[in-house]
Amino acid sequence: MQFDQQKTDEIKLNPRYQNLLKWGLDNGVIIKDVDMPAAFGELTGVVATKDIPANTAIICVPQPLIISQEKCKLSSLSIVYDKHPELFDENETSDAEFNILIFYLFNEKKKGEKSFYHPYVQAIQSNNTLIDWSKEELNYIEDPIILDEFAIVREDLKDLWNQAKEIFNEFVQVFGETRPTDKEDFYWAAQSVMSRCFGWSLKSTSMIPIADFLNHSNKACTHYLVHSKIEKLESDKLQAKKDGKNEQKQDSDEDSFMQIVQEQYKIKGNKINLSVLNVKQDESQFKQFVDPKQTYILQHQQYLTENQLKDIDNLDNISNSDKRAMINWINYEQLIQNSEVQLWDLGFVTSSDSEDNDSDEDVEIARNKQFETLKIRELSDWKLKFEEKKQQRNQQKEKNQQETQMEQQTAELTQDPDKEQSDGDLKGQTDSESILTICLNNEKKNLVTIKGLPPQQIQALKQRQQQMLEVQQQKEQIKQTIQEQRQQQDKDNQSDSSEESKWDWLEENDKDVYFCITTTEPIRKHEQVTVSYGRRTNRFLLSWYGFTLPENKYSSYNFRLWLNTDICKEKILSQKQIFDTITINKLINPEEWDTGKINFNGNDVPISSITKEFRIKKNKLNMDLLMYLRLYLMLYQVQVKDVLITIPVSVDYEVFVMQFCIQLLQHYLNSYSQELAQDIKELESKISFSRRFALHINKERKEILINQIMILLDAIIILKKFKESNDLKQAYISEIHNNVYYKMENLRGLKVYLKSIHEFL
Template identity: 25%
Template structure:
């Protein structure tokens, strides 16, 4: 068939593409009982809409594995399977993009067949996708991110090389691939479709999945499961197929009524919906509003949100690839400066750890937090033991009619040299351990091997399912790709239904998918701070602590900081506390040994540090908004005639500016609290704060500048945004710091 004829077939079927695709889905067993597709949304966006409510833990999309375009399908294809087997350098793990190239070549082969291809209705439906790296110069400049724009050059070079590799391959197999049809344009189009739409996580194989890939991306918790009907009915907990999450969900739409009656718990889910409703209420806004009447912020029922992005470790890999193991030996200047910073942390030998990409400054923050957590744990053990001793003494007193002696409570911040004679041996052992940890903490000795910390409380990264149970030849029939609503709320009728492509930052989404999203909780504003810095005098020009991009020592000896919307960055706070400690101690003639990285220990020093924090943020804001302000960009986004490239480019830089502005607002809020606490100290005779618990609560519940000016209404674009909920979230992520301040200033906590 001629190239023009093939293109005409696809053009002629465009008008009926949705109808043809829906008929194909119905005929081949795709089930979407509660979904409407296609559905139109604002700006002409095509996606999927809920026709009915979709409850938590309810499966709502089922695609038989027979409809998936997979690696195994390609490699075992009766006609072109040998192409993949004969070219392992392209189609095995030897090549970085072997999965995407395998699927692309398979789809190119099927594309040629037009209506004779089983997948024609699916191929005919797929939209044109343009790689971000192919945007025009003006469109790339709109993002106002030179680092990301630079990264597109290597991305573009890589895909051009991959086209050359595929072009040479196709020339070797003219019996399968028509070179007049499969040109660079068609390769780029289908390769972009594969790269932006294929699934990998939670599957035994990377695959293109019809219908599932029509859901747009958001950070909603919709997960995919691989469900085999026979194994699901059996529900054998000893089989590798079994996972706890998999058997919590309701899959009854893919089973007959008879099958559901025979195995209801395995099919409808071992999920306690009543208990779930109770838990939802516990963590709800309405409950926070009730609890805050009687409790402090840090005592509210709250679960930490996860905002850490996961960009397939590419950013981390980049750091490690460029890490020079011999750098410390060759650069005496950098080594000297880092050793100075290491001494501030309490260890000369920490200099090399600071520039190790596997550790860095964040590593030391985490180590100190671990020590503090262990101290709190030991403190609870001691208090529990002392409570038990008091009960025993009361009993002895009652028996002997004598008055029991009062047991002293050990102060974790003081050396313990005396112990009550009635302490048990176990309590003495605990007390000794506390003293050792406290001494380590005072010296900020963060060497984990010396502390011999256990990892009992560490949360490990979730690992993908073990798919050794799956046999593609035997199980392709009877196995389904399933999407499940695991968001802790109902997807309401009429709402757009999303799928989360992963914890992706806007930079990752733009580079790999060609779009970004507003109010992305996994987005960050990224910059670096120098570790090879020695501050002897006060600074007002914050470029002194930011690495110069052309200075090799600076760039290698730098810590990456990721600012998040409305969140205090503890790594940056710990960094500022460390690098300014020597200067501040010299200026005020105070002993610096008691100052920590992760907890406030001196209110004057906290005020000093947060002023530096604010100064740095305003420095970053000045350069980020030099070309256009946040308000100007928001106005530009109202233009309905913008190309989608310019729209995403402006949106990308808007989100960065919102992150910086929200951090400025947060730091000003903290400074206001610190200054009022300090003012109350100065007005008292014993240098203790005169602020009561009630006044302190009023202080931290007071509106920030951003909240008072209704900035959220102007900035936030997502329809489900709840301003009152954000008000609590903003403070709840600060609850630990606010409690530390209360303890530091002597506010009585009940």
């Protein structure tokens, strides 16, 4: 949304914002190169007042203003927290930090003007989470799982309120007499904590006044906890060293403090601009922002057209979609011009298949480990079957040769040297044909080669020994892969600022400590300045925060399936009836996990027969779903033999699986009340926030389904051409024609699958 200066001038007259800013500035908040409040359409946020470089601190909130768990425990509510560990002790409930903040914020609101935080409390408007939505508005959401999740949140909040009422009556000396507005105020406090708190990189979950008025986006600022005094001392120390001067001696208390600091606090001044805190720094040492798309384009500009080259010196000012189009063209030209470049070798830099962090990390690691284990077993089985077929062919050759030899016994007895040489050539040819090479990793650096065909028992022994060796190697590879995945996820799941793990240096009322909002990439004048709540899907954002993004690269279409092959054998059922039965569109709640079954569409479904949750991304072929359908259809189509789950073994079977997958996705698409075109048209009109956010969800889910169907249709065409020509690259290139951008976009999501086709078919 564009910055609206006229509307901004109007909302700046609002006393709530004026009082908030005055209170913040009077108590040490520092704001540089940005302004608030600012209007962006119907949204109120923060705007850049000038071009701001990357890695620059722009809003700094001092520690005394932060509402942390520790600060709450030092307040008059400490006796409440101590008396009710079932609500406020993190060893007894995972919601302890949230509950502590909710009760504290409720009490501050009830104090009115007597509260130090009164200007902050007054500035927080209604939070507009799903709790405030009417039944009619909730019906806009056509995702049953969101409604199931919200029902749990609503019920939990209702239970918390019932417990709170008793606590308020128990501690009248703390909370005062009950008032008719208590429930409304308590729900306000709960929604405020749900939708505004910060957690990553902090000692505990906290409310950060003023910083929490920045809206969320996926292109956003990060945050750091900065000790300005330590940063200045470090800066002076570096300058003194540079000037050849001796360091000034410090008193014993400061020596002790600095020792703690050196052990626990991470210096930030070596990577971000802290001029807002008057820290002197060498700007040449700052981490420079690098746009990977721009770098890729510059490195491969020889593939661009004459018209595209006109923008080569203006890449900073063109949109990401235009850069993406350039990258697609570069990759297309590389395929055409370089015979050595394969479809899966292309670098796409970034893609919208980015994973969210809404799922449990341990579940993801276990899932990957399970997949790798299954793939090892199927690779071994595939290799043994391949060897058996080779052996059978060679045995048949030997048999044919023996029959020929018996018919030519006379010739063999009088065999001349030339004939011996001929037999030698034949033997060499046979040995050559019985050489098997299998690639066991993506880089083709671990090749297993078996030569010759010795007697059957020896061959079987060699195969078993080789299989055991490969399994051991693969196990080691899995351990390394899982370790790398865990390290990467630890890195991705945390803010770039998450560095401290010990907090002895942090004092709750230390005015030298600041929570600093910091840019991660350049921000243009009049752009909205935002923060990120994490790699969150729109489903998560709507469930917890009550809003969605028009375009969210982390979103996915989630569903489960019931492995019920009996239903498919009932010929009287229509395809719709089959899909209605095997598609599970509900959240499995804790009670159902305990009982081991759910009731869905009138069926008692064992949870053990339900798949994991598939997450389909907009531009990436979902390999997990394909693997499941290979298994499901193999059990249903009993005549199909030698089918493996992780490995494609037949072009015809792959096409069959994909056609079934398309029908399944079309079934989901048909479940919506209106078509995608109607969503788009309605979003262009003036509608309520609730309707708009619900349409964002509905629209993106339809787009994901449609894109996945188009990718599958492309894959089917390529597979059929590949079956005819046995040239995978040419099969794909022949389909590009004049629609380069679309086809290269699809290749982003197909290249992993196409590589598996290349390796095994």
